[in-house]
Amino acid sequence: MKKSFLVIILLFSITQCFSQTDNITITFNPTLNNKQLVLDTAIYSIDENLTTITNFKFYVSNIELYWDEKLQYQESNSYHLVDINSPSSLNIILNDSKNIKFNIIRFNLGIDSITNVSGAMGGDLDPTNGMYWTWQSGYINFKLEGTNTACPTRKNKFTFHLGGYSSTDNSLQKIWLKTPNTNEIKIKINLDEFFNTIDLKQINSIMIPGKEAVKMSKIVSTLFSINE
Amino acid sequence: MNKINLKILIPVALLLIISAFKLTESSLFYVPKNWPEPAYDFSKNKLSAEKIELGRLLFYDPILSRDSTISCSSCHSQYTAFTHVDHDLSHGIDGKIGTRNSPVIANLAWSKLLMWDGAVNHADVQALAPISNPDEMDETIQHVIEKIQRTGIYSNKFSSAFGDSKVTGERVLKALSQFMMTIVSSNSKYDKVMRNEEGFEFTEQEQRGLVLFRKKCESCHREPLFTTHEFANNGLSVDTTLNDFGRMKVTQNPEDSLKFKIPTLRNIEFSYPYMHDGRFQKLSEVLKHYSHGIQTSPTLAPELKNGIPLTSEERIDIIAFLLTLTDKDFLFNPNYSYKKAE
Numbered sequence: 001m002k003k004s005f006l007v008i009i010l011l012f013s014i015t016q017c018f019s020q021t022d023n024i025t026i027t028f029n030p031t032l033n034n035k036q037l038v039l040d041t042a043i044y045s046i047d048e049n050l051t052t053i054t055n056f057k058f059y060v061s062n063i064e065l066y067w068d069e070k071l072q073y074q075e076s077n078s079y080h081l082v083d084i085n086s087p088s089s090l091n092i093i094l095n096d097s098k099n100i101k102f103n104i105i106r107f108n109l110g111i112d113s114i115t116n117v118s119g120a121m122g123g124d125l126d127p128t129n130g131m132y133w134t135w136q137s138g139y140i141n142f143k144l145e146g147t148n149t150a151c152p153t154r155k156n157k158f159t160f161h162l163g164g165y166s167s168t169d170n171s172l173q174k175i176w177l178k179t180p181n182t183n184e185i186k187i188k189i190n191l192d193e194f195f196n197t198i199d200l201k202q203i204n205s206i207m208i209p210g211k212e213a214v215k216m217s218k219i220v221s222t223l224f225s226i227n228e
Numbered sequence: 229m230n231k232i233n234l235k236i237l238i239p240v241a242l243l244l245i246i247s248a249f250k251l252t253e254s255s256l257f258y259v260p261k262n263w264p265e266p267a268y269d270f271s272k273n274k275l276s277a278e279k280i281e282l283g284r285l286l287f288y289d290p291i292l293s294r295d296s297t298i299s300c301s302s303c304h305s306q307y308t309a310f311t312h313v314d315h316d317l318s319h320g321i322d323g324k325i326g327t328r329n330s331p332v333i334a335n336l337a338w339s340k341l342l343m344w345d346g347a348v349n350h351a352d353v354q355a356l357a358p359i360s361n362p363d364e365m366d367e368t369i370q371h372v373i374e375k376i377q378r379t380g381i382y383s384n385k386f387s388s389a390f391g392d393s394k395v396t397g398e399r400v401l402k403a404l405s406q407f408m409m410t411i412v413s414s415n416s417k418y419d420k421v422m423r424n425e426e427g428f429e430f431t432e433q434e435q436r437g438l439v440l441f442r443k444k445c446e447s448c449h450r451e452p453l454f455t456t457h458e459f460a461n462n463g464l465s466v467d468t469t470l471n472d473f474g475r476m477k478v479t480q481n482p483e484d485s486l487k488f489k490i491p492t493l494r495n496i497e498f499s500y501p502y503m504h505d506g507r508f509q510k511l512s513e514v515l516k517h518y519s520h521g522i523q524t525s526p527t528l529a530p531e532l533k534n535g536i537p538l539t540s541e542e543r544i545d546i547i548a549f550l551l552t553l554t555d556k557d558f559l560f561n562p563n564y565s566y567k568k569a570e
Contacts, residue, residue: 116349117350119351119402120273120398121398122397126397127369127398128396128397132353134369137347137350137353137356169480
């Protein structure tokens with residue numbers, strides 16, 4: 001009687017182990033000069049300017065997996081704050097995602113407008129996470145701060161707080177990426193591409209919703225790619 | 229016999245339980261007779277006596293400000309309809325003066341967008357604005373959370389409201405909005421007359437004022453809340469020391485230039501000064517403005533194109549009616565008054 005009980009426990013824990021490894025993990029890997037990004041560390045970016053990233057956070061929401069056009073998986077309550085300063089947030093484990101056949105991952109970069117007008121939330125959506133505007137309601141979808149020697153500002157600082165949820169100001173980006181059918185979806189965020197695309201002499205600070213924020217959000221959404 | 233009894237008893241018991249729940253809920257908040265449904269979604273922040281109490285303690289606690297000198301009530305005092313009287317522009321921390329006249333807190337449950345320019349889209353996140361404004365509380369919500377957690381005074385309050393003593397942004401904000409949602413003014417003489425309560429009727433002058441009001445003012449200050457919750461340009465000249473263009477700052481749409489939220493007129497007797505910049509001290513000045521002070525501009529409310537011509541007798545009658553919107557039960561409601569966390 002006792003033995004069989006132990007066997008059951010053993011079997012149960014084995015299946016638990018397996019089912020955990022079976023769940024799909026998404027890993028975000030931000031890079032600068034083709035190396036893994038380290039905050040507060042000066043590095044020559046590909047544009048040959050000395051760059052330091054001091055703060056890099058963004059929201060990933062409504063994660064879905066597709067096989068061609070067909071929806072295979074939809075994460076429930078899918079809101080994640082990815083903060084480079086908090087390494088555990090770079091990995092998102094998708095619950096109940098065993099044995100799913102997929103070749104496309106889709107997610108939102110940012111927070112949808114309904115959530116933006118639904119009041120105070122907890123967890124990753126808690127307004128104390130530094131990703132909520134106080135003087136005008138709304139989430140900051142994407143935050144990138146740092147210095148770059150090409151930036152003609154005080155102490156070479158650049159500040160991008162991208163957000164805005166209402167009609168023409170909606171800066172939410174839908175990202176579709178083709179991906180191999182693996183248990184670990186590795187997503188690269190290529191910041192070199194950012195410094196290649198943007199002229200910091202022209203634009204180095206966005207902190208309100210509007211046309212500029214929408215335009216910049218479109219640019220930052222292209223930094224995401226699958227790392228095969 | 230037993231079975232039959234049970235068949236009757238169970239539904240009766242269930243009914244009793246349900247009605248008991250309804251009773252407790254309605255004692256915390258109810259929609260006054262003939263009022264529209266509130267805009268606030270109470271299903272996402274279910275009212276409880278403990279949460280309201282916590283919100284009330286926080287509302288009156290200067291811990292929300294950088295140097296613990298300013299609480300919400302500094303600019304929203306109950307006895308003056310939850311606004312800041314005597315000052316055209318409200319002042320906050322270090323005696324700094326803001327750019328606007330603090331609005332009244334009353335019947336916010338029916339209001340979707342908050343602030344004079346609608347910059348705040350939900351009552352839950354309203355408190356974030358004054359907390360972080362450098363002229364008001366000059367604090368961060370992150371630091372407020374730390375301070376509340378550290379004092380320990382609140383741990384019992386958070387436990388009874390939320391099940392454990394953890395202080396989070398969501399909890400602080402939701403408790404504050406629960407308290408604010410329960411601040412309802414619906415017991416003025418006007419309300420009692422409208423409900424045909426015995427012993428309450430308008431004087432002849434008040435009645436004349438009501439008739440005029442419905443003809444001239446109602447399109448923006450719609451009964452029973454005395455606002456449409458919309459934004460409008462009411463023809464005030466631009467104060468060049470402020471250059472406040474109102475809603476346009478939020479929407480970045482030139483069509484919203486000089487538009488401000490239409491305020492409720494409830495308890496207007498006590499909520500002076502008037503307008504977003506507090507430029508008028510007296511109701512007579514307000515009515516003179518509408519009568520012959522309107523400044524024309526492209527976004528002016530169409531109703532005001534030719535002003536609202538009123539004789540001095542008519543203005544006095546309208547004021548007499550407006551004074552019937554004073555709600556003493558609200559102004560002195562002990563459930564809204566100062567309470568200290570201990």
